[in-house]
Amino acid sequence: MSRLTLALSGDCMATRGALITSAPAAEELHGLLHSADFAFTNLEVVPATGRGHPVHNAASGGGLIADAGVVDEITRAGFTVLGCANNHALDLGTEGVLGTTDLLTAKGIPHAGIGADLTAARRPVYVDRPGGSLAVISCSSTFLPGQEAAAPSPDLPGRPGLNPLRYTATLHVTPAQLDVLREIDGDTGLRARRAEARTLLGFDPAMPGPDRLTLFGTRFQAADTPGFTTACDPKDLDDIARWVAEARRRADLVLVSVHSHEPGPTPDTPGEFLREFAHRMIDEGADVVVGHGPHLLRGLELHHGKPIFYSLGNIVSQIELADHIPAEDYAKVTAPGAPHPTPGHYFATLSANGRRLFAPHRRYWQSLLPVLTFDAGTLTTIDLHPIDLGHGHPVHHRGRPRLADAPLTKEILTDFAALSEGYGTRIEVGGTGVVELPTSCPKPLHTTDVAGNPAARVAG
Incomplete structure (x- = not known):
């Protein structure tokens, strides 16, 4: 394997044309994407092919469906491989997701994360270039029940859908608080309504143990200190890890894409399960984990010297x-x-x-395009290119990417530095431009601004 470059981006919600405008900063971005060996984005829109019907989309608050031609616009912009597992992938149901896979396959666009059954949705897609190969695995933790792909049985075919990363959420409460919840359960009559379930199962499904209670769809666990935690579903974690190990044996580079709207203690931090997932994927052989979903930037962590971008926000x-x-x-x-x-x-x-939802929030319209360079399989440089999506512009102008100007570059990188501090990643905006990795990764990384000048110094 020789030198390979990988451009990364977050959510691509394209519904119109000319994603790259004639603005010089947009054309520079176009050049970056086309010069990379691989350019990844998350396809968060359903290209309508005439198959499927709208579903009640409570997972996202509304459908996101466009003409099939948007995939041509996305490839013209320079994106060469797509992750497709996200909460909009099944906005036209299972027939719609099959229409997406058939369309992308017919156009020769490499894609991962959705398929006719669980194995098809789980497995990597391999992209080969003269200098080497890339494997991409795409999964999502945000979806409606029944949108996850399922395996076939001896009697029935599998269910089309997305590659699921399920998780459990637990509210930790004190023993006294758990006693109050049990009182509510009994006094309101909820417990009495479970009489049939107790008869059929032989136990109360809402009370699996003396220190646990499931009420109002929420798991409660007795603990010394109140809190809230999430954890990966072990089966999903192991199964996705199995495919990462497979990809490690069959490609020069391995990218894992994960779509997750679920926050941690703050909107800027990922759920605990997502960090657990990202670490496991790196441990199994992934070279990089790229997150998206919350529509804003989250921080960068270096795990064993390999980058985890917890969210790259939006690219379109x-x-x-x-x-x-x-x-x-x-x-x-x-x-x-x-x-x-x-x-x-x-x-x-x-x-x-424009006074609520996404329009008034500047961070929604800012993102990063990291370009990673690998020499003989070793990560040597990361160029962080801040992206401007036109905050405050008219609706028909905003949302298309361009490289940020110098003041906005500094603002985005300053925010990104603050978001990364909690992971032990130090970014000195305006520094020498050298990014220092842990000693296990001897070669320096660097970031540049819109003009190609050093913009930040990072240490893990």
């Missing part, structure tokens, strides 16, 4: 330009007897004309 966001709106979504903004709204009216009403 044209949600408000979508033209395919399910009837249930229209109903959310339509008064009884009112005329049927247009797509533009729907989004304007939903966002209170």
Whole structure:
């Protein structure tokens, strides 16, 4: 294997054309993507192929469906491999997800994370270049029940869907607080309504042990100190890890993509299970883990010298330009007897004309495009390219990426440095441009600004 470059990005929610504009900073980004051996993005939109029907999408609050031509726009922008496991992948149901896989396959676009059954959704996609190969595994922790792919049985075919990373969430409460919850369970009559379940099962499913209680769909566990924790489903963790180990044997580079909206203690931090997952993937042989989902940047961690980007935010966001709106979504903004709204009216009403949801939040419209360079399989450089998505611009202009100018570059990198501190990653904005990895990784990494000048110093 010779020198290989890998460009990474977060969520790509393309619903219109000309993702790369004629602005010089956009054309520079275009050049970066096309010059990389591999350019990855997360396809968070369903390209409508005439298959499938809208689903009630409580996992995301609305459908995200576009004309099939958006995939051509995405590849023209320079993206060469797609992760497809996310909470919008099944906005047109199982037939819709099969339509997506068939469309991408017919166009020769490498993709991972969705498939006709669990094995198809789990397995890596391999992308070969003259200088070497890349394996990509894509999974999601955010999805509706039944959207996860399932394995076939001896009697029935498997279920089409996405590659799931399930997790458990537990509220830790004091013994006294657990006693109060048990009182609520009994006094409200909830316990009495489980009489049939107790008869059939021989035990109360809501009370699996003396120190545990499942109530209102939430798991409670007695503990000395109250708190909230999440943990990966062991079976999903082991099964995805198995495919990472397989990919390690069959490709020069291994990328794991994970879509997760679930926050940790703050919106800026990932859920505990996601850090558990990322560490395991690196331990099994992944060269990099890239996260997305919360639509904002989260920090960078170096685990055994290998990068974990907990969220790269958005690379394209044209949600408000979508033209395919399910009837249930229209109903959310339509008064009884009112005329049927247009797509533009729907989004304007939903966002209170840009005063709520994503439009007013600057961090939603800022992201990073890391470009990683590997020499003979060893990570040698990371170039962090801050991205501007046009915060404050009209709806039909914002959401298309360009390299950030110098002031915004400094702002984004300063924020990113603060987000990374909790993982022991130090980024000195305006430093020499050398990124120092742990001693196990002897070669330095560096970041550059829009003009190609050193912008930050990082130490793990």
